[in-house]
Amino acid sequence: MSSYLPAQPRSAARMPAKRTNGTERALDILDCMARLNRSASRVELVSETGMPRSTVYAVTEFLLQRGWLTEGPTGLLLGPQAGFISNAYLHQQGFEHLARQILAELSEQTGNLSELDVIDNWYHVAALSEGLFAQGYLRPVEGARLPLMPTAAARIMLADLPESLIRQNIPEEALRDAHGAYLPWERFISEMREGQLKGYVHIDGWLGGLATTLACPVVGENGQILASVCIIIQSGSAAPHLAANLPPLMEAGKKLSALLRRMSWPYAESCKRRLMSSG
Structure with missing residues (x-):
């Protein structure tokens, strides 16, 4: 007896791969910001991470919206959400x-x-x-x-x-x-x-x-x-x-x-x- 599964739309089938890729790129940007330990422009992040310019702009916009980054007078900085996670880690350890x-x-x-x-x-x-x-x-x-x-x-x-x-x-x-x-x-x-x-x-x-x-x-x-x-x-x-x-x-x-x-x-x-x- 054969089983039946409804076909997924092509976009839905690709979503996990895109989400994983997007997550990795967001983490790469956060890692880069932590390593630089100062403000950085989007252009600098393109150079530091090797990501396409459009990707850096899209990912940093997402991180800004979620509070992982903040916009300062001299560029992007780590945001309050990064601080909350860091403090939680220090408290737990x-x-x-x-x-x-x-x-x-x-x-x-x-x-x-x-x-x-x-x-x-x-x-x-x-x-x-x-x-x-x-x-x-x-x-x-x-x-x-x-x-x-x-x-x-x-x-x-x-x-x-x-x-x-x-x-x-x-x-x-x-x-x-x-x-x-x-x-x-x-x-x-x-x-x-x-x-x-x-x-x-x-x-x-x-x-x-x-x-x-x-x-x-x-x-x-x-x-x-x-x-x-x-x-x-x-x-x-x-x-x-x-x-x-x-x-x-x-x-x-x-x-x-x-x-x-x-x-x-x-x-x-x-x-x-x-x-x-x-x-």
């Missing part, structure tokens, strides 16, 4: 989940252990950690509280605090470098200010001279340094490794700072408040 992805990517790029550190009650805390060091023989325990003064992260995270507050809360016996030797205040402050100018700090000599830490700031919405992203390099000196490791580290710092501008990290924010009020 949570800062620490997304930060861990960035750390994992950093470890994969550099082949080094990566950390996101905070200062909690004047201790260095490894809040998040990804990757392994020395074929897996070392990985800091997340939440471990470490002496503050020897670390590169300390020189990064204390840089926006008044010097008087730092001196008031760090006892003299805590002034030690990575080798355990006495660390004069003048040297620490000098290294901290130099790190502020360069945007990173490296400290050689860990693990008996076998390792180096390299750190850069993670900045919150109000411009405060809330954390430091750090990698541990299997070498006694950072100098030969800066060219390979510093760019991905700085990029990770930018990504983490961008996350903090979009969503909160209550733990780091409360740590910073306690530091500021400990005078």
Whole structure:
């Protein structure tokens, strides 16, 4: 017994293919706008995406109507609907989940252990950690509280605090470098200010001279340094490794700072408040 299905109009039969194609082109334009991270003209989108001019004009008009794009004085911009979806994603995932992805990517790029550190009650805390060091023989325990003064992260995270507050809360016996030797205040402050100018700090000599830490700031919405992203390099000196490791580290710092501008990290924010009020 044969079955009977009514014939579809040719236009209806082609609709799924057109819809898929249109969806892909709309997503390509949104991807392009996110990558450019600025306003763009339709002519520029034609060049950037390789789409026909008529397609770009039709798709951008649709995206304007649906709120995915908006028209500014200098061209097209991502619209409120893009922001709603982005905020929903960030809310669902949570800062620490997304930060861990960035750390994992950093470890994969550099082949080094990566950390996101905070200062909690004047201790260095490894809040998040990804990757392994020395074929897996070392990985800091997340939440471990470490002496503050020897670390590169300390020189990064204390840089926006008044010097008087730092001196008031760090006892003299805590002034030690990575080798355990006495660390004069003048040297620490000098290294901290130099790190502020360069945007990173490296400290050689860990693990008996076998390792180096390299750190850069993670900045919150109000411009405060809330954390430091750090990698541990299997070498006694950072100098030969800066060219390979510093760019991905700085990029990770930018990504983490961008996350903090979009969503909160209550733990780091409360740590910073306690530091500021400990005078």
